[in-house]
Amino acid sequence: QVQLVESGGGVVQPGTSVRLSCVGSGVTFRSYGMHWVRQAPGKGLEWVALISYDGNSQQYVDSVKGRFTISRDNSKNTLYLQINSLRIDDTAVYFCASGASGDSWGQGTLVTVSS
Amino acid sequence: QSALTQPASVSGSPGQSITISCAGTSSDVGSYNLVSWFQQHPGKAPKLMIYEANKRPSGVSNRFSGSRSGNTASLTISGLQTEDEADYYCWAYAGSSTYVFGSGTKVTVV
Numbered sequence: 001q002v003q004l005v006e007s008g009g010g011v012v013q014p015g016t017s018v019r020l021s022c023v024g025s026g027v028t029f030r031s032y033g034m035h036w037v038r039q040a041p042g043k044g045l046e047w048v049a050l051i052s053y054d055g056n057s058q059q060y061v062d063s064v065k066g067r068f069t070i071s072r073d074n075s076k077n078t079l080y081l082q083i084n085s086l087r088i089d090d091t092a093v094y095f096c097a098s099g100a101s102g103d104s105w106g107q108g109t110l111v112t113v114s115s
Numbered sequence: 116q117s118a119l120t121q122p123a124s125v126s127g128s129p130g131q132s133i134t135i136s137c138a139g140t141s142s143d144v145g146s147y148n149l150v151s152w153f154q155q156h157p158g159k160a161p162k163l164m165i166y167e168a169n170k171r172p173s174g175v176s177n178r179f180s181g182s183r184s185g186n187t188a189s190l191t192i193s194g195l196q197t198e199d200e201a202d203y204y205c206w207a208y209a210g211s212s213t214y215v216f217g218s219g220t221k222v223t224v225v
Binding site: 035037044045046047050052057059061062095097100101102103104105106107108 | 116118149151153155160161162163166167172202204206208211212213214215216217218219
């Protein structure tokens with residue numbers, strides 16, 4: 001299993017951008033496809049995006065297409081999520097997770113979109 | 116990309132068995148064996164309990180078991196314990212590199 005730690009969250013204004021990071025430990029990070037999952041306050045889990053182990057393919061939930069970009073740098077064992085044109089309903093804890101089955105998860109980073 | 120359907124809540128007494136259903140469609144649960152179940156305690160990250168519909172990761176109690184039939188997956192918790200009280204989510208591959216979560220089930224041990 002890979003250990004994952006997210007960062008980059010905070011209080012941000014609507015319409016601005018934020019980049020979240022997820023650092024993985026160990027050489028196995030580059031062997032896994034990686035996901036971003038979010039959870040709005042008091043709500044359920046929502047799958048957001050997936051990137052292949054080599055970064056060559058990405059996929060998104062329809063509701064975020066065009067605003068979210070998932071990427072990775074395997075030389076730094078780091079996964080990213082760029083969120084543009086932030087909206088109030090993007091307020092959530094954002095988790096990264098590894099593998100096709102969601103084997104390992106980070107602790108999450110909270111993004112609060114508020115004016 | 117509609118959420119999979121789970122009961123909002125399930126309860127049981129210590130020692131009993133409960134089953135949580137996860138109803139999908141022929142495009143997700145019905146087509147692929149890639150169904151996972153997660154346990155989430157308040158304020159914590161989800162924890163993988165079952166993967167590929169019926170496999171248990173190392174370290175997960177054998178009181179947890181999973182199955183899949185048609186468009187529905189199920190998680191059974193036997194010998195219910197107080198520490199099992201949590202939210203549970205199913206997660207399924209929906210094709211074309213997309214995934215979908217269930218709506219979540221709150222398990223209460225009464």
